[in-house]
Amino acid sequence: MTIRLDGKQTANSMMATLKTEITALKAKGVTPGLAVVLVGDDPASAIYVRNKQRRAEELGINSVRRTLPKSATQAEVLAEVATLNQDPSIDGILVQLPLPSQIDENAVIEAIDPAKDVDGFHPLNVGKLWENMPRIIASTPFGIMALLEHYHIDVAGKHAVVLGRSNIVGRPMAALLLNHDATVTIAHSKTQNLFAITKQADILVVATGQAEFITADAVKPGAVVIDVGMDHNAAGKLVGDVDYASVAPVASAITPVPGGVGPMTIAGLMTQTVALAKRRVHE
Ligand SMILES: Nc1nc(=O)c2c([nH]1)NC[C@@H]1CN(c3ccc(C(=O)N[C@@H](CCC(=O)O)C(=O)O)cc3)C=[N+]21
Numbered sequence: 001m002t003i004r005l006d007g008k009q010t011a012n013s014m015m016a017t018l019k020t021e022i023t024a025l026k027a028k029g030v031t032p033g034l035a036v037v038l039v040g041d042d043p044a045s046a047i048y049v050r051n052k053q054r055r056a057e058e059l060g061i062n063s064v065r066r067t068l069p070k071s072a073t074q075a076e077v078l079a080e081v082a083t084l085n086q087d088p089s090i091d092g093i094l095v096q097l098p099l100p101s102q103i104d105e106n107a108v109i110e111a112i113d114p115a116k117d118v119d120g121f122h123p124l125n126v127g128k129l130w131e132n133m134p135r136i137i138a139s140t141p142f143g144i145m146a147l148l149e150h151y152h153i154d155v156a157g158k159h160a161v162v163l164g165r166s167n168i169v170g171r172p173m174a175a176l177l178l179n180h181d182a183t184v185t186i187a188h189s190k191t192q193n194l195f196a197i198t199k200q201a202d203i204l205v206v207a208t209g210q211a212e213f214i215t216a217d218a219v220k221p222g223a224v225v226i227d228v229g230m231d232h233n234a235a236g237k238l239v240g241d242v243d244y245a246s247v248a249p250v251a252s253a254i255t256p257v258p259g260g261v262g263p264m265t266i267a268g269l270m271t272q273t274v275a276l277a278k279r280r281v282h283e
Pocket residue numbers: 044045047048051094095096097098119139140168230238257258259260261262263265266
């Protein structure tokens with residue numbers, strides 16, 4: 001029997017814990033504050049921002065949104081970040097990626113106060129993760145590890161193959177799996193004999209951005225398959241990077257899309273926002 005790794009349900013149980021923690025924080029006069037900077041109108045970002053905002057409201061997190069037009073200049077985005085860095089009511093700052101092409105993404109990420117970088121994209125936080133001294137971790141890999149833990153799936157000593165090498169998913173995912181003693185291979189679009197490698201995976205994390213790219217013949221029987229994709233197929237339906245129907249019978253456990261990694265990403269973001277807010281109590 002294949003286990004369906006239910007991100008929606010797992011995220012809900014994390015939210016219940018967070019709610020208690022937030023109530024306790026508020027009793028001490030601290031309301032966690034999360035700022036989201038959205039520039040332009042990327043469709044995946046729009047879904048994310050909407051769901052995030054809803055979740056933050058349910059929890060009682062003060063979620064503020066700064067929306068800038070697609071035509072915004074680099075200086076305007078940097079000015080927004082600088083204001084949020086200085087704002088004591090804001091614990092976490094997240095700048096939605098991708099940014100429009102006129103904006104230098106790295107410069108914006110580096111302008112975020114690393115102590116408020118709730119996405120964990122600042123080079124300081126990236127470096128700390130790779131040193132195995134993590135501070136803030138990118139929400140998607142954080143959420144995936146929480147999901148694996150929830151289902152008691154141990155990665156130590158297992159061969160984990162991460163398909164995708166982005167700064168927001170593939171690389172931090174590989175670092176986190178390595179920190180948990182997995183044997184990690186990072187494969188990507190230039191990898192030769194890609195499916196020979198994916199077939200060796202005990203844990204396969206797929207973040208290619210190509211609809212239903214991984215089919216049953218690319219998966220080792222009994223593998224744990226994690227689908228990070230948010231794609232639309234030819235019929236316009238939301239699907240992942242994994243062909244769920246063909247892969248599910250082969251896998252021992254698999255995440256659905258929607259209802260898998262997406263809700264866990266949000267739960268990861270909320271968890272880390274609350275962790276950042278807790279620092280205000282001890283100051
Ligand atoms: N700085 C930054 N950090 C990010 O983490 C980031 C980003 N920029 N830009 C956009 C992508 C996309 N992303 C999603 C997270 C959750 C859902 C999500 O909630 N999905 C649900 C719902 C789907 C639906 O409502 O249709 C699900 O999979 O079940 C979607 C998309 C985070 N990203």
